[in-house]
Amino acid sequence: MTGVEGGTIMADGQSLSSVPAAQIAHTFTVPALGINIPVPATPTKGKPEIVKATFVAKKAGSFPWFCEAPCGTGPTGFGGPMATPGWMQGTLTVSGS
Numbered sequence: 001m002t003g004v005e006g007g008t009i010m011a012d013g014q015s016l017s018s019v020p021a022a023q024i025a026h027t028f029t030v031p032a033l034g035i036n037i038p039v040p041a042t043p044t045k046g047k048p049e050i051v052k053a054t055f056v057a058k059k060a061g062s063f064p065w066f067c068e069a070p071c072g073t074g075p076t077g078f079g080g081p082m083a084t085p086g087w088m089q090g091t092l093t094v095s096g097s
């Protein structure tokens with residue numbers, strides 16, 4: 001998904017509401033909470049970019065998160081880190097208040 005949902009993202013100080021699919025390096029996606037944060041690739045190779053994201057979890061619990069961009073290894077890009085828990089997938093735990 002290219003749109004920012006359930007939060008905000010700033011890339012080098014610029015607020016983004018979406019990132020073109022071809023420019024997405026990673027996503028932080030939590031379907032159960034309606035959160036999708038696409039992370040743009042660095043526009044200039046070798047030049048770091050600061051990306052800041054915020055989101056509010058609307059309920060407590062443990063929810064799976066994952067990256068939807070094929071950023072891993074292998075012919076499809078879904079190997080290696082994409083298939084390794086703790087890298088491009090995991091569990092977001094939200095405490096109640």
Ligand SMILES: [Cu+2]
Nearest residue numbers: 026067071088
């Ligand atoms: Cu990724």
